[in-house]
Amino acid sequence: MFGILASIVDGVLVGAVYGLAAMGLTLIWGVMNVINLTHGAMIVAGMFGLFYLTTLGIPAYAALAPVLAGGFAIGIAVYWISVHRVIGRPPLMSLLSTFAMNMVLIGLGTAVWGTALFNVPVALPGITLRGYTFTGTHLMAAVLTASIAGALYLFLYRMRLGKAIRAVASNREAAELNGIPTTQVLALTFALGVALASISGALIATLFPFTVLSGTAYQLKSFVVTVLGGLGNPAGALLGGIALGLLEGLITPFMPVSWTTVIEFVVFVIVLIAFPRGLFAFVRHARTR
């Protein structure tokens, strides 16, 4: 019995991190209707960022801030290179553009690092109950995720710039007419989305070893979570991630682990058909449409 509870708690903890990973994707998708297929590569960039900063002697959790800043800067660059010209064009163009960028980045990454495994050793005392251990790193990652999600919410709903982002998401022309520099806001939003992806990658790197190709699995989960939470709904993404983690935690004690992916995607399809605006559409989101 306790084993099932332990699995559920573990699932929620990891699910929070899935949610953080998805927040960046859903923000970009919801605000500018761009499906960012470099999302996985940005997660990996965060992982490598953390790895190299910790080899310089910076403690793992202190290195998260520079990773966030670095991710933001990279996001601005990626925006101007592959996204700016395809906004407002058919979605297939942004899909192809970001897909191509992703191939370039992963190809470069593989050329430099191969598929060698990298590990960031982070040790925090965990909680052990009745033989089941909840690692300190998982707990810390969940706490940090909640803080970042809270900060994002405050930014989008209480600060001028955040409100400007929501305005542009709602109606770009009207926002432009109101004096909001929409191009810069879009670039900022994209960079914010990428920064969120990279910091989620850094947090994931405190939990698991990674390779250049590790981003793909999280990108896939991010799509599922984005659908569960509703497009453009960062709070929904967090809740969706936790729901996904909860689902995984509930399934594993009762069924062979290989069924988890099957069930996840069945749920994905059901939500797409029955709840197109996401399970958590009742939570306020960046788009008011």
Add this chain to the structure above:
Amino acid sequence: MKKLQLLVVAFLCVFASAHVYAAEDTLTIGFTVSQTGPLNLDSIAQLHGFEMWRDDVNAAGGIKAGDKHYKVRFVTYDDQSQPGRVQQLYTRLIAEDKAQFLFSPYSSGLVATATVISEQYGKLMMSIGGAEPQTYRLGNKGLFQTYTPADHYLSGALELVKSKNPTAKIALVYSDDPFSKAVAIATREQSKQLGLSLVLDESYPPNQTDFSAIINKIVSSGADTLLGGGHYPDGATLARQLHDQKANLKWVTLLVAPDSPQFASLGAAAQGISVPSQWAPQVTYKPDFGPTPAEFTKRFQARFNIAPGYHAAGGYGGGLLFQRAIEQSGSIDPAKVAAELDKMNATTLWGATKFSTDPKSHGLQLAHQMVLTQWQMKNGQLVKEVIWPLAAATAPVAYPYH
């Protein structure tokens, strides 16, 4: 004008003779390498083994076949770790690049795909890096396996566990790919024969990222021994999470991942974990031909700045076997070379090799043995020691592993 014509003719003569000269003296071996994709690390290690063999052979004047000397020339492509690409590229290697012999790609899944093509065209292929045995039970004629088949991967670990803890409770947790599944099937059978109880028996998707729920399941099952894993990233993640979650096990043997020298980067999480290996640098085989394991290790380390693992040794060994068969048959005629390989019963740095000649399992490796190595602390550093079979051991078994 006449001078120009003469020059052109002279140039053509030189070019033509050079071309003819080259064609007579080279042996083309074709294969694909996973330069990109998840199999990149192991495939490139295997490539380094091939390259070292080729360079050694060519430095000694080439392969002697009768009274001709053939320099070895490789034609390689990147298969991107994908079966679809393997299919296209091996067809190209045979039909366009006119490869006379083939090496396989790395990993059982890709070897199976390449075999379909090589058998279709009636070409000889030396399989290195393909342990899954089903591929060799399809009545192939030109395929030869250098690796120990997957059925025997965990045999040593089971014997060791039985000797240390006859009432061990085993959790078998493995990746859902052809190689790991083949190992799991054999392990189930062998544990039953040894009278060991299997309390958990599960597969996970090859791209599984988080093992915490699985580890909870292992704890719930009451297991004290864990056998399984798959390939590199999942094995390393599993090892790290086992350490973080303090799963209370007495013995852990994982496939493939702990064999890489990079596994040591996991630090304390790597200590005590054992891995069945096709080969280790410390083995003491006495070769009938070719360099000794120690010589090979020293030169490999000097050239590539990393200790060789079994992938590299397998590459070199595979090349040696081809070379020997050509030299013994005195020709590069595939039928004659195949006949020599069928007769071969030799030991190289790689170990003993003998190919099955039964038509139903032609080419299956019969003689090669696995060693079990364990990561142990020695003078403050993590090193891999051979712990099983006891006759080949370089250090005592550390049991419980942690």
